[in-house]
Amino acid sequence: MDPRYSIPAYLGHNGWIGLNAEKGVNQDEVEELALSSYRHFALKRMLQALIGSE
Numbered sequence: 657m658d659p660r661y662s663i664p665a666y667l668g669h670n671g672w673i674g675l676n677a678e679k680g681v682n683q684d685e686v687e688e689l690a691l692s693s694y695r696h697f698a699l700k701r702m703l704q705a706l707i708g709s710e
Contacts, residue, residue: 662674695703
């Protein structure tokens with residue numbers, strides 16, 4: 657497992673993952689992770705709105 661990631665104590669049981677950004681982060685990587693997560697949980701109408709805005 658990548659040491660930058662952790663399971664937050666009070667949110668981890670809900671599927672949240674923490675990212676340690678103290679040493680900087682790759683903005684493209686963070687954007688892709690956020691969009692991937694959003695696409696996984698978004699409703700169909702929300703996905704359609706996302707596709708329309710890209």
